Amino acid sequence: MPAILPGQTDIYALTDSRLSLGRPLAVVAGALLDAGVRILQYREKHFKAGKMLEECRLLRRLTEKAGACFIVNDHIDIAMLVGADGVHIGQEDLPVPEVRRLVGPDMLIGLSTHSPEQAVAAVNAGADYIGVGPIFATRTKEDVVDPVGYGYLDWVARNIDLPFVAIGGIKAHNIAEVAGHGARCCALVSELVGARDIPARVEAVRTAMREGLDR
Structure with a gap:
């Protein structure tokens, strides 16, 4: 099955064990996939390579079963070892x-x-797709650049044919406006993995995003 690209689905979820309320990766990822998330990126900045490999093997099994796209952040070797769909x-x-x-x-x-x-x-x-951001200030990365705001997002939506995903500080309360500026796929971290009810939060985010796209 061809890998799913941003723009072919609306939500691009990223993992972060520090924000997941102490829940195991399998629980968090399972809830995201069961809620219909179809792109899942593994992004853990503080684990040793062996643990990352083990967790990526788990996510590869879960995403394959769900028919979802599995992306590994940064670690090209691990992406290759587990047969990920992509690397970011x-x-x-x-x-x-x-x-x-x-x-x-x-x-x-x-x-x-x-x-x-x-x-x-x-x-x-x-590149097969690009990340556009950070749209807003974010604390989920330690080496983050300054927010680019809507100006760069508007420019990409008008001028770049490549699939893209908006990222950086995107939440349920602002995703409608992000979508209104041309983002058909948005990446979220803490808003999803940090939610006590992940399926309900995914649905809330989806609803808000549709409202923005319909404006």
């Missing part, structure tokens, strides 16, 4: 063409971008 990298990671040499033609490569120049470079380098 940042501006300071290996260049996209070098990542492509490693992962082959079929694995998705997502690249975080923060400016029009970076978006154009991502297209030219052969």
Whole structure:
């Protein structure tokens, strides 16, 4: 089954064990997938490689069963070992063409971008999709850049044909406005994994996003 791209689904969920209210990864991921989330990225910045490999193998099994797309953040080796659908990298990671040499033609490569120049470079380098943000200030990453606001999001929606996902501080209360600026797929971390009732929060986010898209 072809991997699902941003734009083909609305919610792009990221893991974060520190925000998951002490619940095991299997519980959190299972709730997200059962609620209809179809892109799940594994992003854990504080684990050793062995634990990340174990958890990614678990997520690969869960996402395959759910028919969802599984993305690994940064760790190209782990993405390859578990047969992930894609890997997501940042501006300071290996260049996209070098990542492509490693992962082959079929694995998705997502690249975080923060400016029009970076978006154009991502297209030219052969990225499959780009991250656009951070839209708002966020504390889920320690090395985060300054918020780009709606200006960059508007520019990408008008000028870039590549699939993209908006990310950074997006919550149920502001996702309608983000969608109204052209984001058909939004990435969320704490808003989803930190919710006590994950399915209810996914539905609330979806409803708000649809309202923004219909404006």
